[in-house]
Structures are given as C-alpha cells and as structure tokens.
Amino acid sequence: MTEGMMKNTARQEQSTSTRSATAASSTSSSRLYHRLEEALHAGSEVWFRMPGTRLVGIPIYLDVEYVEVVDVDVAEGFEDEELPDEPYQRTVWLIRLEEISAISYATDRWSKERFERLLEQSQKDDGPADKPR
Secondary structure (H helix, E strand, C coil): CHHHHHHHHHHHHHHHHHHHHHHHHHHHCCHHHHHHHHHHHHCCCEEEEECCEEEEEEEEEECCCEEEEEEEEECCCCCHHHCCCCCEEEEEEEEEHHHCCEEEECCCCCCHHHHHHHHHHHHHHHCCCCCCC
16 A cells, blocks of 8 residues: 555656646746846846736846846835935835736837837838828
C-alpha cells in the first residue's frame, strides 16, 4: 500500500513539475511577457487591467510568474504652499502574470508639429481623396 502511494506521489510531483516547466516556457514566449520585457528595458509606463482593478506603473522586475511595477504619486488638490511635508508616495506592486487580462503602453509620442507632419505625409501617400483606389 505504501509503495503504491509513493508511486502516485512521484507521478503527481512529476506532472506538477512538467506543468510548471510548460507554463514557464509558454509564459516566456508569450506576447504579454515580451511586451513587459520591452517596457522593463525601456523604462516605459504600463497600464494593467485585472479582474476588479486597474494599475499603472513602470516594470522594475520580470520573471515567468510575476512582474513588479513601481508607481510614484504626487498629492493632488493642494496649492504649492499647502503641500504636505511628504507629498510623494511610491507604491510597488507585485503582479502575477496569469492575473493580467490586458495591458496598454505608449509606443510613441509626438509634438503637435510632428503629428501634423505625419498626417500630411499620410495624406500625400494616400493620394487625392477623390481618386479611386
């Protein structure tokens, strides 16, 4: 009886480690992981959506199970001379990757002038509006 229980336990341990290895390899090859890795290296701010909440922060650590992000807040609603003694707060979140349902991040920023140039260039590339495609 003990020998049979030991065999079952060994099978359970093996299947658990196989699942962990599979999850780790699929996570590290996932698009979510790669986007978080890019944000980590670039120091980009990322917005996270999870069941029941949303968070924003800059990734400071990433592995196959978790991402750690930091967010710095400034006290709002005060005039400069009325600011509290410590108006800044840093919050660090450790988020399980499997809990994340969506992320968003800025990929590029433009000045008004550059944006207008991009629009003009796009219109030139498309040709006249009345010309059939």
